[in-house]
Amino acid sequence: MTNIRDIAAEAGVSVATASRALTGKGRVSAATVERVRAIAQRHRFQPNEIARSLSSGRSHSLGLLVPDITNPFFPELMAGAESAAKARGQTILLTAALGADSAREDLSVLRARGVDGFIVVGNPFDSAEQLREAAGSRPLVVVDRSESVTDLSTVVTDHVEGAALAVRHLIELGHTRIAHISGPPGLDVTDLRVAGYERELRAAGLEPRVVDGDFTVESGAAAVRALLDGPAAPSAITTANDLAAIGAMNAVLARGGSVPGDLSIVGYDDIVLAALVHPGLTTVAQDIGELGARAVEELERQLTGDTDVRTVSLSTSLVERGTTGRAS
Amino acid sequence: MTNIRDIAAEAGVSVATASRALTGKGRVSAATVERVRAIAQRHRFQPNEIARSLSSGRSHSLGLLVPDITNPFFPELMAGAESAAKARGQTILLTAALGADSAREDLSVLRARGVDGFIVVGNPFDSAEQLREAAGSRPLVVVDRSESVTDLSTVVTDHVEGAALAVRHLIELGHTRIAHISGPPGLDVTDLRVAGYERELRAAGLEPRVVDGDFTVESGAAAVRALLDGPAAPSAITTANDLAAIGAMNAVLARGGSVPGDLSIVGYDDIVLAALVHPGLTTVAQDIGELGARAVEELERQLTGDTDVRTVSLSTSLVERGTTGRAS
DNA sequence: CTGTTAGCGCATTCAA
DNA sequence: TTGAATGCGCTAACAG
Numbered sequence: 001m002t003n004i005r006d007i008a009a010e011a012g013v014s015v016a017t018a019s020r021a022l023t024g025k026g027r028v029s030a031a032t033v034e035r036v037r038a039i040a041q042r043h044r045f046q047p048n049e050i051a052r053s054l055s056s057g058r059s060h061s062l063g064l065l066v067p068d069i070t071n072p073f074f075p076e077l078m079a080g081a082e083s084a085a086k087a088r089g090q091t092i093l094l095t096a097a098l099g100a101d102s103a104r105e106d107l108s109v110l111r112a113r114g115v116d117g118f119i120v121v122g123n124p125f126d127s128a129e130q131l132r133e134a135a136g137s138r139p140l141v142v143v144d145r146s147e148s149v150t151d152l153s154t155v156v157t158d159h160v161e162g163a164a165l166a167v168r169h170l171i172e173l174g175h176t177r178i179a180h181i182s183g184p185p186g187l188d189v190t191d192l193r194v195a196g197y198e199r200e201l202r203a204a205g206l207e208p209r210v211v212d213g214d215f216t217v218e219s220g221a222a223a224v225r226a227l228l229d230g231p232a233a234p235s236a237i238t239t240a241n242d243l244a245a246i247g248a249m250n251a252v253l254a255r256g257g258s259v260p261g262d263l264s265i266v267g268y269d270d271i272v273l274a275a276l277v278h279p280g281l282t283t284v285a286q287d288i289g290e291l292g293a294r295a296v297e298e299l300e301r302q303l304t305g306d307t308d309v310r311t312v313s314l315s316t317s318l319v320e321r322g323t324t325g326r327a328s
Numbered sequence: 329m330t331n332i333r334d335i336a337a338e339a340g341v342s343v344a345t346a347s348r349a350l351t352g353k354g355r356v357s358a359a360t361v362e363r364v365r366a367i368a369q370r371h372r373f374q375p376n377e378i379a380r381s382l383s384s385g386r387s388h389s390l391g392l393l394v395p396d397i398t399n400p401f402f403p404e405l406m407a408g409a410e411s412a413a414k415a416r417g418q419t420i421l422l423t424a425a426l427g428a429d430s431a432r433e434d435l436s437v438l439r440a441r442g443v444d445g446f447i448v449v450g451n452p453f454d455s456a457e458q459l460r461e462a463a464g465s466r467p468l469v470v471v472d473r474s475e476s477v478t479d480l481s482t483v484v485t486d487h488v489e490g491a492a493l494a495v496r497h498l499i500e501l502g503h504t505r506i507a508h509i510s511g512p513p514g515l516d517v518t519d520l521r522v523a524g525y526e527r528e529l530r531a532a533g534l535e536p537r538v539v540d541g542d543f544t545v546e547s548g549a550a551a552v553r554a555l556l557d558g559p560a561a562p563s564a565i566t567t568a569n570d571l572a573a574i575g576a577m578n579a580v581l582a583r584g585g586s587v588p589g590d591l592s593i594v595g596y597d598d599i600v601l602a603a604l605v606h607p608g609l610t611t612v613a614q615d616i617g618e619l620g621a622r623a624v625e626e627l628e629r630q631l632t633g634d635t636d637v638r639t640v641s642l643s644t645s646l647v648e649r650g651t652t653g654r655a656s
Numbered sequence: 657c658t659g660t661t662a663g664c665g666c667a668t669t670c671a672a
Numbered sequence: 673t674t675g676a677a678t679g680c681g682c683t684a685a686c687a688g
Contacts, residue, residue, distance in 0.1 A: 015683095016660080016683080016684080017657085019682065023683080025684090026683095027657055046439065046440040047440065047682075050381045050441065050680085050681080052682055054379055054666090054680085055663080056683055070404065070407055072400060074403075075402075075403035082423070086434075091421055091437065092423075093422075094410060094420055094421075095414070096407065096410055112376060113378065254606070272398060276571075277606070278581045278606070332665065332666065333666095341674075341675085342675045343665090343667095344666095345673085348674090354673095356674080360673085376666070379664070379665030379667090379680090381680090382666075382667095383667045384667055384668085384680085662685080663683090663684090663685100665680105669678075669679095671675085
């Protein structure tokens with residue numbers, strides 16, 4: 001590997017000057033800059049980032065912690081983060097951790113690797129305080145958690161409005177018995193979406209009805225079975241996420257029912273999968289990749305010295321596909 | 329941040345001894361090892377990996393290059409690689425690059441970051457030689473390419489046998505007009521699966537029929553439309569991957585047909601999504617996560633000095649779900 | 657504008 | 673078994 005000493009030697013300057021010419025920091029004559037860079041280019045010189053990190057204290061790498069890589073929501077977010085990071089010369093160090101213990105450990109590993117900051121999707125801990133401590137005073141952006149982390153920068157979508165959007169769509173289609181399959185109770189995202197659902201339903205003079213789920217396909221299926229077998233079965237449902245919606249849809253189809261004939265279904269997230277099932281899932285779309293990209297931007301902002309705590313809120317929209325129809 | 333000097337000072341030993349006690353390399357008395365480690369633990373000392381890398385020349389990090397993070401196949405593989413790496417104290421540096429140019433650039437960035445080796449999924453270049461050059465003499469394991477990279481360690485599944493498995497299943501169900509929707513022609517994976525398909529079909533005295541696709545949902549849909557609109561429409565198809573199979577299935581359903589009533593469909597890969605569509609997709613399963621995990625293992629083996637070029641071949645199996653039925 | 661001098665935090669010689 | 677010295681490759685302060 002050719003290093004900066006080789007370049008400096010060939011250019012007939014000191015290593016320090018070569019460094020300045022290459023990084024653009026510090027005053028160097030235009031002539032030497034050009035000469036040094038030309039030589040570097042010819043040698044395909046790539047500064048050793050490890051050495052650079054050790055010396056400068058910045059690694060140009062970002063730690064990304066996601067809860068569950070097999071849930072298709074997260075890869076989409078990762079993709080957005082990865083490409084935004086790449087565009088800014090940053091590299092993503094990826095880690096997936098489900099529980100608080102492994103999250104603590106993983107963050108610690110990433111810290112030892114010198115990441116400049118963290119993007120944490122969801123909060124694996126019980127409190128924002130624990131999360132901040134695990135991040136070890138490094139800049140931190142939380143994605144998709146709002147209420148519980150008021151003193152940290154976050155990137156979120158407007159869950160209340162999104163949930164309301166779904167309900168409004170069903171009401172416009174003439175539905176009056178609209179149930180909601182929620183996420184795990186207590187979670188911000190869950191509560192906000194439930195709140196939006198209830199608000200919009202009550203505004204129309206209708207009675208809310210919430211069945212708890214946990215974002216999984218299975219929970220969606222189980223919830224819908226309970227709903228359809230119970231009294232006053234709904235003609236439409238909104239769900240906490242697309243996975244649950246798909247589970248619900250499969251459960252209806254599995255018992256010979258039809259969607260949207262027997263039940264209209266609205267998902268939430270608009271993961272890629274939503275467009276691939278048949279019929280296509282009507283869902284509340286959030287730009288998942290953008291969520292990741294904006295998190296990178298926010299982190300970058302903090303890394304450049306801006307210490308404001310900010311909440312970036314992205315809008316949502318309804319994507320109509322085939323799982324919703326007029327009430328009969 | 330507390331560093332090794334602090335630990336050494338508190339233990340009353342030199343930094344060198346502290347380092348030896350912590351890493352376990354070199355002779356140190358059991359007593360001092362214990363003392364140093366106790367102090368380190370009390371301080372929650374985490375050696376700075378950056379410094380360690382610079383000094384030792386090893387970073388304990390692996391570069392993972394995937395072509396397309398939004399194709400659900402790759403996140404599953406990433407998850408397997410990530411957890412295997414974590415279990416071995418390695419960290420994954422992730423990058424996604426579609427074309428050869430960006431792949432070259434990305435590998436270069438990862439190299440500058442000091443990754444100890446690479447796992448490359450597919451070969452973004454025209455030849456194994458270019459890939460090796462882009463990896464810059466660092467150990468390299470290729471996943472899912474076999475033919476074109478005979479002189480590199482690879483982890484693959486037996487595509488020929490997998491494709492044959494699918495055909496055999498359809499033949500057992502009584503189908504005789506069985507078409508195959510392939511991947512992009514020229515790709516190893518494509519050609520091998522086509523070969524397996526043709527071999528098995530010919531063995532049964534049946535005539536093969538291949539329509540080219542490109543692994544996307546759309547290509548599957550287009551191919552199946554062409555097939556059904558043409559003469560001698562098949563009663564069953566095998567596909568190069570699950571995404572194409574799902575596209576095919578949706579195309580049939582979209583025109584009012586039924587699956588498997590009008591067309592039996594077998595996918596390939598068994599991505600998570602395969603179980604989530606309705607009806608569930610019958611498919612040739614490969615353990616995608618295992619593919620990633622084994623790649624990490626192979627790389628690790630090379631990193632520990634074993635320079636044998638090896639090909640790890642994982643087996644496949646048929647998962648019967650709802651998209652295949654008896655020929656009418 | 658440029659060169660010299662010091663580290664960054666650790667691993668690894670070489671002596672003792 | 674331990675310590676002192678050296679260097680990984682680079683950036684950053686300080687002189688000139």
